[in-house]
Amino acid sequence: MEPIIQESETHDRSGTHERSGTHGLPLVDSEAAEPVATRRSAGVAESSRANRGWWDGNADEYQQEHGTFLGDDRFVWGPEGLDEVEAGLLGPVEDLQDRRVLEIGAGAAQCSRWLAAQGARPVALDLSHRQLQHALRIDDLLNRDHTVGLVQADAGGLPFADGSFDLACSAYGALPFVADAELVLREVRRVLRPGGRFVFSVSHPIRWAFPDEPGPEGLSISASYFDRVPYVEQDEQGRAVYVEHHRTIGDWVRDVVAGGFRLVDLVEPEWPAWNTQEWGGWSPLRGGLIPGTAIFVCERQETATG
Numbered sequence: 050m051e052p053i054i055q056e057s058e059t060h061d062r063s064g065t066h067e068r069s070g071t072h073g074l075p076l077v078d079s080e081a082a083e084p085v086a087t088r089r090s091a092g093v094a095e096s097s098r099a100n101r102g103w104w105d106g107n108a109d110e111y112q113q114e115h116g117t118f119l120g121d122d123r124f125v126w127g128p129e130g131l132d133e134v135e136a137g138l139l140g141p142v143e144d145l146q147d148r149r150v151l152e153i154g155a156g157a158a159q160c161s162r163w164l165a166a167q168g169a170r171p172v173a174l175d176l177s178h179r180q181l182q183h184a185l186r187i188d189d190l191l192n193r194d195h196t197v198g199l200v201q202a203d204a205g206g207l208p209f210a211d212g213s214f215d216l217a218c219s220a221y222g223a224l225p226f227v228a229d230a231e232l233v234l235r236e237v238r239r240v241l242r243p244g245g246r247f248v249f250s251v252s253h254p255i256r257w258a259f260p261d262e263p264g265p266e267g268l269s270i271s272a273s274y275f276d277r278v279p280y281v282e283q284d285e286q287g288r289a290v291y292v293e294h295h296r297t298i299g300d301w302v303r304d305v306v307a308g309g310f311r312l313v314d315l316v317e318p319e320w321p322a323w324n325t326q327e328w329g330g331w332s333p334l335r336g337g338l339i340p341g342t343a344i345f346v347c348e349r350q351e352t353a354t355g
């Protein structure tokens with residue numbers, strides 16, 4: 050049988066491409082077949098198609114490189130290592146019992162597995178078939194009885210009835226990659242019950258102004274924080290093979306509100322002393338100076354018309 054973990058290209062979590070150095074500069078690469086990084090517009094369909102292909106092609110390496118840090122059944126919000134056990138952003142752990150939870154962009158469903166262990170009833174949704182195969186692999190490894198439902202779908206079109214979930218969450222899943230974040234937020238609102246909570250983490254917007262380097266070279270501003278032009282890697286034909294979208298903090302707040310949510314909190318985890326691990330451009334050095342992750346804690350806003 051073919052092993053699940055194979056050698057593949059080296060990319061990193063949520064758009065930090067190790068070879069690109071910065072979000073704005075073209076890759077210098079001698080192999081013509083390598084994608085070229087640029088900044089250009091990319092719509093909903095192009096972003097979705099590109100990212101599905103990218104995550105299918107890179108899931109093996111992603112899980113191999115980051116699986117230990119993520120843990121098979123931990124709920125980690127980002128490279129700082131903030132754990133839901135200490136953060137409690139979804140509410141008190143004891144309240145998770147029997148809750149229907151939707152995890153968006155779940156990858157190998159590590160967070161959902163933790164939620165299931167707390168007595169919740171999670172569904173892990175992801176665009177990438179290969180990422181979900183890793184979810185099955187980890188379940189088998191742990192001898193778990195597939196307590197997490199797995200669904201392959203785009204976050205922009207959730208295949209669930211209105212009000213199907215009590216809670217929704219996403220740790221760097223989907224939202225950094227979609228062209229229309231408001232559309233996803235509206236979808237999440239639709240499938241939540243009235244008053245339901247949605248907590249999601251993304252790269253902190255300030256990171257876009259700095260080169261994607263963990264060392265001192267990553268500490269000087271190299272691009273405008275206000276430049277919303279997407280980061281795109283494209284092949285020789287100009288087809289996008291990876292897309293990441295930048296939004297400022299203000300853009301996120303507006304998307305959250307326009308999506309029908311009330312912003313309850315915006316958490317910027319500080320880099321803890323115990324975490325000596327680098328993850329692409331996220332590092333103890335940078336993490337001690339600027340935030341790397343933004344976590345939006347939102348609640349479904351009720352209107353007179355529902």
Ligand SMILES: C[S@@+](CC[C@H](N)C(=O)[O-])C[C@H]1O[C@@H](n2cnc3c(N)ncnc32)[C@H](O)[C@@H]1O
Pocket residue numbers: 062063097100104119153154155156157160174175176177180202203204205219220221222223224226227
């Ligand atoms: C950085 S990973 C995060 C996964 C997991 N939370 C983790 O920390 O490893 C991003 C995930 O979002 C998924 N994704 C990207 N775009 C998506 C979309 N439009 N809809 C659903 N999932 C998407 C990718 O397939 C990938 O598994």
